[in-house]
Amino acid sequence: MMRYLDKEAIENIAVGAAFLGTGGGGDPYIGKMMALSAIQEHGPVKLISPEEVNDNDFFMPSAMMGAPSVLIEKFPKGDEFVRVFEKLGRYLGVEEVAGTFPMEAGGVNSMIPIVVAAALNIPLVDCDGMGRAFPELQMTTFHLGGISAAPMAITDEKGNIGIMETIDNKWTERLARVQTVEMGASSLVSLYPSTGKQLKQHGIHHIMTFSEEIGQVIRSNEQDEATKFAQLLELTNGIELFQGKITDVIRRVQGGFNFGEATIEGLNQQADSQMKVCFQNENLIAEKDGVPMAMTPDLICMVDLETLMPVTTEALKYGKRVRVLALPCDEKWRTDKGIETVGPNYFGYDLEYVPLEEIAKQGGNARV
Amino acid sequence: MMRYLDKEAIENIAVGAAFLGTGGGGDPYIGKMMALSAIQEHGPVKLISPEEVNDNDFFMPSAMMGAPSVLIEKFPKGDEFVRVFEKLGRYLGVEEVAGTFPMEAGGVNSMIPIVVAAALNIPLVDCDGMGRAFPELQMTTFHLGGISAAPMAITDEKGNIGIMETIDNKWTERLARVQTVEMGASSLVSLYPSTGKQLKQHGIHHIMTFSEEIGQVIRSNEQDEATKFAQLLELTNGIELFQGKITDVIRRVQGGFNFGEATIEGLNQQADSQMKVCFQNENLIAEKDGVPMAMTPDLICMVDLETLMPVTTEALKYGKRVRVLALPCDEKWRTDKGIETVGPNYFGYDLEYVPLEEIAKQGGNARV
Structure with missing residues (x-):
């Protein structure tokens, strides 16, 4: 099941994830450009199935938080994703982070973990915490499964960075939200640090592959519009x-x-x-x-x-x-x-x- | 110069610090009750002069942040001060924190470090970062001396806690302020971690002793009002x-x-x-x-x-x-x-x- 994501896969995933993003999750063009530039610099990214991960291995997602409209004007510099991801790992004292995964499906938020996986040469796990996109941090299937969103790391493109530990996931949302607004209505975050077992239990499986299949249909030039739509x-x-x-x-x-x-x-x-x-x-x-x-x-x-x-x-x-x-x-x-x-x-x-x-x-x- | 703060000293400091707090820094009655209860539980607190500390020793203040009016209704549970102080120490990886000190003079903010010093059995250094009270975090003589307010720790009475590293002290203020507001308009903080040398160079020396002297004059029953006022x-x-x-x-x-x-x-x-x-x-x-x-x-x-x-x-x-x-x-x-x-x-x-x-x-x- 393990495979590498190439340019074509990324183009398809960006489009399919934007579809599943139900209007949110970020612009697929911006997302795709970030991911393509990352694999061009660091080489292709390994996609693994949640069924393939070790129960005790440790995984962290990375994502953008805030108003998607802002990202169009406040383009990330690129090092923010890695910075926030590594910060959380160091804070948790994790010896080895076995991989990353998206928090939600979206044109940008499905792509950021590809950037992180490429830059750090770690696998990307084919699952997320929503199977779509939602606006708030506690809106994840991990939350439904009782997993804590915190410790959570948050950063901005200027270089401010923070760590939060909270009494519940609603407070993670509240405290991360006010910082995101102050940072200029968008931020980069890493949260819901999870074991392989937790990914298996609480993640939405095969979301990247599903996004890719949707993208393939939408981007296909071989069928007429009605056929494509019926396939979709x-x-x-x-x-x-x-x-x-x-x-x-x-x-x-x-x-x-x-x-x-x-x-x-x-x-x-x-x-x-x-x-x-x-x-x-x-x-x-x-x-x-x-x-x-x-x-x-x-x-x-x-x-x-x-x-x-x-x-x-x-x-x-x-x-x-x-x-x-x-x-x-x-x-x-x-x-x-x-x-x-x-x-x-x-x-x-x-x-x-x-x-x-x-x-x-x-x-x-x-x-x- | 080293001496122990007893009940009488604390009563005087609370009043004198509230005077120097220029309207802010918290209510001296609340402050004094917290400090008295801490020395009753843990024993008296050692006050040392900034001239006495070792240049390479490491010190951290602890303080309340936010609207002083809120504190009257949202009384601290007491463990917040120690929690935020210890959090910052652990985050910084400091082996031994040699003492604490107040950020500003104020009825509450001069007392919180007494609570921390008593609870952790560490000395209190007789200096602060304002020589009065000011409303924002970058308004310190440490800031004027080029010292970073971050890494900074912030917590609330509910148990949420965070760490911030920022690009400058204005951003520390901005990000801590929005969290403080979200936490209910008051929070407990530890910031401006400093060496002994930095305390000597950038602190306002002998602020506790000065507060105590002011409190002595104001609380004295031996003079008539006019004499007391002239002394003040x-x-x-x-x-x-x-x-x-x-x-x-x-x-x-x-x-x-x-x-x-x-x-x-x-x-x-x-x-x-x-x-x-x-x-x-x-x-x-x-x-x-x-x-x-x-x-x-x-x-x-x-x-x-x-x-x-x-x-x-x-x-x-x-x-x-x-x-x-x-x-x-x-x-x-x-x-x-x-x-x-x-x-x-x-x-x-x-x-x-x-x-x-x-x-x-x-x-x-x-x-x-």
Whole structure:
């Protein structure tokens, strides 16, 4: 199962991870450029399966935290990822870090661990802690499994660096968030230090490979658009919620997050309908004509109407023609603790979580 | 010069330090209770002179950070001071910490190092980094001497704890401040780890002894009020700016600071005059009838009209009768870097710093 990630794999992963990033997780172009430059400098990165790691080996992720829109202007210098990763390792007194892994799927956040793995010549484990992207640190399947996010390291592109130990994962989020805002609304972090056994138990397995497969479909030039789209739905177990043209985007950066709402006017058969997608870094709720069609933790993914390239929340703009897809989330998220952690109520929506498939069965009326 | 601090010494230091705290540095009653309880439990604390320490020995202060008004309601559990102190020591890999010292003079912040010294059975060095109190972390004579505030440790009463390494002392302040606010507007910190040589060069010497002498005068029952007051002025090289009754206090807690302004209507010979004292935790500017009479970094101290007990900014209230005194600051603050760091402009006042004595000579018109 062990293999090396080459340029083509990275291009595919960046696109597929941006798709799974459900609007967040960073811009895939920026992410891919960072990863490609890292493997050009240091050689290809070894991808290993979580099933292959030793239970007692020690792993740490590395990720970007904050408002994805900021990263576009505040491009990382590149040494931040390694600095924060090595800092946490030294702090923990770990003799050997056996590998790294992404915290979430996203155009940037799936790529940062590739940079770290390349620079430090360590393997990348094919799992993450979300199977998608979420805006807050405690929103991980590791958290659901009782793993502590702290000790956590945080740094910025200027060279400030910190370590936190906290009483719970919500406090890790709170204290890391205020520092991230002060650092300029984005930071680089390493957290949830984990053993191989914990990765096996609590990680979302094969997320890099899954991202790569999605990227392959989207980037393929061999099929016509309809075939590609059908393949994409089949591969991801997804459904299409809407096709339309973005007519309005409201956004604000607040507390280190990108909040907003996109209004999409229907095209083709849906010309009389309207979809509203609400986001906090990531897409959280998709309503069609006022009726919820999909909600967090299920994945709401927007892609370009024709190219099927993922559209991140910071790239939403008037006139863009998009398809809105929804994918069922990992079963770990559909537990009580999962819904409490990332369900609609947590984000302030007065909605009981109804799985995507249920809504579809009921003809799209989640309020029944 | 080495001696032990007993109950009487602590009572005097708490009062004298609150006086030098210029409105900030915490409530002396709370401070004294913490210190007395610590020496009762662990025995008396050894006070040593900075001249007595070895150049290569290693010292760390411990202090409270944040809005002093919060501490009154959010009383420390007591183990926070030791926790943050020991954390920084372990992080620095120091084999032996030779002693502790206060960062600033204040009713609480002069007492916390007594608690730490008692609990860990280490000496307390008779120096601080301000010779008064100031609201921000970079406002120390160590900073003026080029010493880094970081690595710095920060904790709260809940048990969250962090370490910071920063690119400069302003960033230490910024990142510690946002965490302090998130922790509930107060935190416990250890910073400016220093060698004995650095204490000698950059500390304000004999601040505990000076506080004690001031406290002795204020708490003495043997003299009448006028004699005591004359002694206080002579001891501190101070002048009396005003006597009056507080008629208005505007205050707000913002960004982890107590900001405000007290209006004092004159009594006796000054019945037709009004004084305004502006503060940010500490008193910064005293204006009489619109004319600045004293300004930061000089010390503006308020005491009860009759008892001469120091009045901290959180205790300002309508009807309280007070004397306003001003004391010249340490010469280190009157350098260019000192004025840049803590002069009126830094705090947003459109005033050029004029030393207290100059203003007095000019008959109180600092604008000339």
